[in-house]
Amino acid sequence: MFRNTLFLNNTCRYWSTRTLFNTSRVFKLNNKVRFYSTKISQNNNKNQYQNNNNNDKSSFRDEAKRLFKLLKPEYRWISFAVFCLILQSTSSMFVPKLTGDLLDLSNKYILKKESNEESENTLNYTDSGRMKFELWGLSETQFFSVVGSVLVVGCLSNALRLIILRTTGERIIARLRTRLLNRIFEQDSKFWDKNKTGDILSRLNSDCVVVSRSLTNNISDGARSLFQGSVGIFMMLTISTELAGSIILFLTPAVVISRFLGKRAKTISKKVQEKIGEILKINEYQLNNQNLIRNYSAERVELVRYSDSIRNFYKASLKDVMNSALAQSTNQILGTTSLVACLLIGTNMVQQGHLTAGELSSFAMYAIYSASAFAGLFNFYNEINKGIGSYSRVIEIYDKKPSISPYKGTKDIHKVIEEYNMNNKDNSVPIVEFQDVKFSYPSRKEVTIFNHLDFKINKGENICIVGSSGKGKSSLLNLLFRSYDIENGTIKVYDEDIKNFSLRKYRRHVGVVPQEPPLISGTILENITYALTDSRNKKRRFTEQEIAVAVEKANCTDFIKSFPEGLNTKVSNKSGLSVGQKQRLALARQFLNNPDILFLDESTSALDGVSENIVVSNIQKRSSVEGKTTISIAHRKSTIKFASRIIVLGDDGKVAETGSYDELIAKKDSKLNDLLAHNMQNL
Ligand SMILES: Nc1ncnc2c1ncn2[C@@H]1O[C@H](COP(=O)(O)OP(=O)(O)OP(=O)(O)O)[C@@H](O)[C@H]1O
Ligand SMILES: [Mg+2]
Structure with missing residues (x-):
């Protein structure tokens, strides 16, 4: 938490005279690169977020749309990151198929050895007397070269994706903070009579970090989950429709529960951020008034005040943790139950000759992939809700129109x-x-x-x-x-x-x-x-x-x-x-x-x-x-x-x-x- 309270961290130093003093939308990162940022919000005049109650009522879709607008200047990089992610996911999604087919191939070898039968295509012998390996129409060397290349491409794509997301995230934070600070500078004295510095600091810092994280890492994880889940379900349906149907049936209640817990996460996250704001308000006062506290011997009073605010934050965080734990354990229970059920039904099908052992193991692996993808999707929904909660706090200030605007007057x-x-x-x-x-x-x-x-x-x-x-x-x-x-x-x-x-x-x-x-x-x-x-x-x-x-x-x-x-x-x-x-x-x-x-x-x-x-x-x-x-x-x-x-x-x-x-x-x-x-x- 305190890591986030730094006003400007090292990776995000920005300098923006033009942005701060006029409406031009230019800012610099580390004095080297120039970026043009779009407006935080397209509907400043509507003052959507004037009070929290209205905020809670506005639909998830509208709020998410508003949040995603922040990505507009970064869509090329985000698209590239998603492309890398698809490469990486494809390389990992082909592992279950590979495992199943290798398993079936070795089963055939064992059966062949036992029955000493001839096989025309796959079981030829090499000069050294070893059985010839042939899978997917590739020789042993070709097969392992292809597998190795696919895995290397997957690893590289992952590294590239991480770099892109990290840098994009930092740019989003910098842009958000610069524009928010510019708007704070526009506010009149009425605003400063009401708002406390600590709370504004928490919006400028931890809220902006939550927003950026929910838009970068989270979107990437969400896209991966969606891709893995879709491929997983498709592959399961290809292997056995019957078995896939039974798993999907088991997972339906988890979707309903996740939706409910995701909505709760938004409210809880907003509360957590508010409590961080309160702690910062107290911190700011205490650190700025050290002499007064010492001279009045008010250390105890201030410690009690501080620990009360920490306790409130702790209670709010506890709710957050409980909500996440509940969601995770529900997913785990439902996921494990459906996997066990799949194995039971699957073993039965193998015994009846409707499925090979290799197909069952591929299916089980795809089921695990899909289950983790599903958990990832839930997490995505949860994090987006947290992002929306934090963004509404940022927007609350951003949408505030000062009654005395520094830009309104025209006379020079x-x-x-x-x-x-x-x-x-x-x-x-x-x-x-x-x-x-x-x-x-x-x-x-x-x-x-x-x-x-x-x-x-x-x-x-x-x-x-x-x-x-x-x-x-x-x-x-x-x-x-x-x-x-x-x-x-x-x-x-x-x-x-x-x-x-x-x-x-x-x-x-x-x-x-x-x-x-x-x-x-x-x-x-x-x-x-x-x-x-x-x-x-x-x-x-x-x-x-x-x-x-x-x-x-x-x-x-x-x-x-x-x-x-x-x-x-x-x-x-x-x-x-x-x-x-x-x-x-x-x-x-x-x-x-x-x-x-x-x-x-x-x-x-x-x-x-x-x-x-x-x-x-x-x-x-x-x-x-x-x-x-x-x-x-x-x-x-x-x-x-x-x-x-x-x-x-x-x-x-x-x-x-x-x-x-x-x-x-x-x-x-x-x-x-x-x-x-x-x-x-x-x-
Ligand atoms: N931001 C504010 N919000 C509400 N009331 C205020 C604010 N600032 C000052 N006041 C009130 O306005 C009145 C005039 O305050 P002001 O500071 O102008 O007095 P002053 O004549 O400068 O006094 P002094 O000689 O003590 O500096 C006071 O009653 C004060 O309490
Ligand atoms: Mg005075």
């Missing part, structure tokens, strides 16, 4: 900026405008965060937004980035409703330093330049000088120099830097990026006085010298007094007041004075 931000600059020669058109905005979070509809919220920000302003905790300052950022849609009103940026923007380009254009800036696992330099692209979405290159200036503006130079490896020092989200250092790195990234609109969410809250002064004065220069707009959220007096204007959020989800620092401080009853007296740091 760069064209909008050009128009805005033409119309804004006198700086009278706001660069950011909230008009009568009403908003509540989808997961907590009853709490209104903003109502009739109106404010304007002009180009080049250095705005500070203040308000007591929980009043919605960070929510403004969510709305500006269109992480959530508003219920009423309009948000305009560059005099254009943000709903019209092509979202990814728009978001790339606005800079942000969040309240708790995360670090990517990599060097300090990689963190500073992370995902900075130009207007054509090409990675931007920076000179050492540019990086040094940005680092200096965020007052990072000293602490970076104190590390022996400087900018190449490895850092990660959990270790390596203090909160203040993380904030400064995130600020350095934005000084390097130098966006026209920058949003800072308490991004100097952990800085000491010296660092804060340096950063704040550089932000001020962005406005006064470069004419760029900055919107900062701050709690400290030392930060807000440098703002060109302050917007104070009130208790009723509206703007309480706005004005310069001096203007608002001068009013004795201003909301700002009230906040400074009670809620804010007077540093």
Whole structure:
């Protein structure tokens, strides 16, 4: 199980900038081979898998059809694998016939020796006095050469089939994961409010593996079983219709039982995968919060939580095992009974002269082949059902249409900026405008965060937004980035409703330093330049000088120099830097990026006085010298007094007041004075 939990295993590393960032369907495996993948589903709009109940009701045929569509880009390889399989099965299926005929031939020799009779064709003598071997019209050398060649071809075909299936399987997994991840990236914040990372990880990993396995190895095994079963039954009918009929009669109940158990396997497998998802959810939380668990001495609580989830998984797996064991033992009992019955009836027929001993042994061997083929077919049905169960979990996310799609908007931000600059020669058109905005979070509809919220920000302003905790300052950022849609009103940026923007380009254009800036696992330099692209979405290159200036503006130079490896020092989200250092790195990234609109969410809250002064004065220069707009959220007096204007959020989800620092401080009853007296740091 845990093998499957690795996000991307070695055999399936993929890199897919085009797939991840636009709709093009190209991805690479190991950076060498290009593949074009078809869509996971042809009916995205139908949202078939919206809930599990509907899912259970949809017919096996529809679900299987949908699953098999994944094979479309691989049909050539799969057909080749099936061809190899037929070669291999043919070579093995001719062994019973060979055994029976050899047995009958040796019987004839024995009888001949006993009766000393002459045989015209098969029992001639060689020069050395040995009886001449002749079977199927071939001499001894010819016969064994043919048999040897057939067996070698069978072995080679098997090896080829295994290689093809393994590589095809890995390609299917890679394609499935890439497309699923792309769809996950398209999801909006509403999706992330509901879904937990662990569960998504389990869909991306173990579910994709189950789907691929059910489509490759399983299809091959199923095809082999079908072929072996058909040939086996045909050969049995050729040898003796009577005997074959009695065996088929015995096997009928097994078909009915298998169908029932196969359907159960689908439901059980889905449950097992859900439990794996739950374990991963807990794992993810525990591994990400080691410090908290240690500091709160919550190890025992967490162990109990973990073992409870393991127990639930164990119970679900047990059902899976029981179902498989029941199916296997039923098949075995019915298979053995029919074989014994066949031998009893067959011996009787040999005694009555209706069958030779060789024919009976060939028949028995074909019966065993057919029985194992039947068990294989049951397994095929079982595994396909498991595949469908897992695929429905993958599709559940894949079919989820985000309410805010990154592809819906049509307006290109760069064209909008050009128009805005033409119309804004006198700086009278706001660069950011909230008009009568009403908003509540989808997961907590009853709490209104903003109502009739109106404010304007002009180009080049250095705005500070203040308000007591929980009043919605960070929510403004969510709305500006269109992480959530508003219920009423309009948000305009560059005099254009943000709903019209092509979202990814728009978001790339606005800079942000969040309240708790995360670090990517990599060097300090990689963190500073992370995902900075130009207007054509090409990675931007920076000179050492540019990086040094940005680092200096965020007052990072000293602490970076104190590390022996400087900018190449490895850092990660959990270790390596203090909160203040993380904030400064995130600020350095934005000084390097130098966006026209920058949003800072308490991004100097952990800085000491010296660092804060340096950063704040550089932000001020962005406005006064470069004419760029900055919107900062701050709690400290030392930060807000440098703002060109302050917007104070009130208790009723509206703007309480706005004005310069001096203007608002001068009013004795201003909301700002009230906040400074009670809620804010007077540093
Ligand atoms: N994803 C969310 N889902 C539901 N409610 C949320 C979500 N995020 C924030 N809230 C709620 O919205 C309100 C405003 O939160 P927000 O984070 O915007 O406040 P804030 O002004 O930034 O506070 P602080 O100064 O403490 O950072 C809070 O009541 C919070 O509980
Ligand atoms: Mg906040």
